[in-house]
Amino acid sequence: MSWQSGRRADGKTFLVTGANAGIGYFAAEQLAASGATVVLGCRDTVKGDLAMQAIRTRVEGARLRQVRLDLADLSSLPATVDALGIDSLDAVVLNAGVMLSGPERRVSAQGHELMFATNHLGHFALIAHLAPMLTAAPGSRVITVGSFAARSERLDLADLQSEHDYRPKRSYGRSKLAQMLFGFELDRRLRARGADTASIVVHPGGALDILTPPRPPLFSRTTAQHLRGLPANMVLHGKHAGAHPIVRAVLDTEITSGQLWGPRVFGLRGQPHQVTPHPHMTDPDTAAQLWAASSSRTGVDPLDRATNAQ
Secondary structure, eight states: OGGGTTOOOTTOEEEEETTTSHHHHHHHHHHHTTTOEEEEEESOHHHHHHHHHHHHHHSTTOEEEEEEOOTTOGGGHHHHHHHHOOSOOSEEEEOOOOOOOSSSOOBOTTSOBHHHIIIIIHHHHHHHHHHHHHHHSTTOEEEEEOOGGGGGOOOOTTOTTOSSSOOHHHHHHHHHHHHHHHHHHHHHHHHHTTOSOEEEEEOOOSEEGGGSOOBTTTBOOOHHHHHHHTGGGGTOEEHHHHTHHHHHHHHOTTSOTTOEEEEEETTTEEEEEEEOOOHHHHOHHHHHHHHHHHHHHHSEETTTEEOSOO
């Protein structure tokens, strides 16, 4: 990550959702090395404590905090944002997510399909609650973490919640596509208002646990697991590398709102570079309909706060 050499963010505050595991953890670790205060948004606070312990063993003087964040429970988000106790926020990384494989459709506390609720609706509502803090920070950034899985999916606007046809893998891909559509639509709406906040979309490529270096006491990897993963290293990479596009999107001031960044080599591994998004990821009509549906389901609008929706 030679581009990051010497890049400092002292005095800034970044929030990373889902920072206690995987790509979110490594994004938090790498951002902590910039000198910023990194807030770990974690549903499991015990794992959050372990993540902070692991970061502090790697980053001397790391400035870390934790807030409990349950994106699947929309009613909990105002308290989470209040618990931040800050007036301004320089960047938020919308990373947290769930990927379910079981055949049974699961729902959130508000009755929404769990992957759509956590991966998209929770982040949509979170930005609404964070809006005053983002507005207060000059040049603030919203980094939305999409997925390679979104390339082959299309939203069914008549069945966003997969109520009529639930297939776990497809529902996951659609939830990540919804995130990406939101990120690009947020950029369009911010630009239309002349806002100073940037909305940037990233994806981590093919990031595997087996190629990821250990971070005790949070997680470990045996020598045998490492050896088994070596062949995959030709085309994929670990979650530490999957975090690089996120970190660059936060720190690199030359990256501008509305861009998509991901790994250079076939979109699966390698150093971050700017990517041309597929048209279905940026379609303004689909995005506008998704925005309206998301506002209706959450009762908030990221740019207008509370709505009259139920």
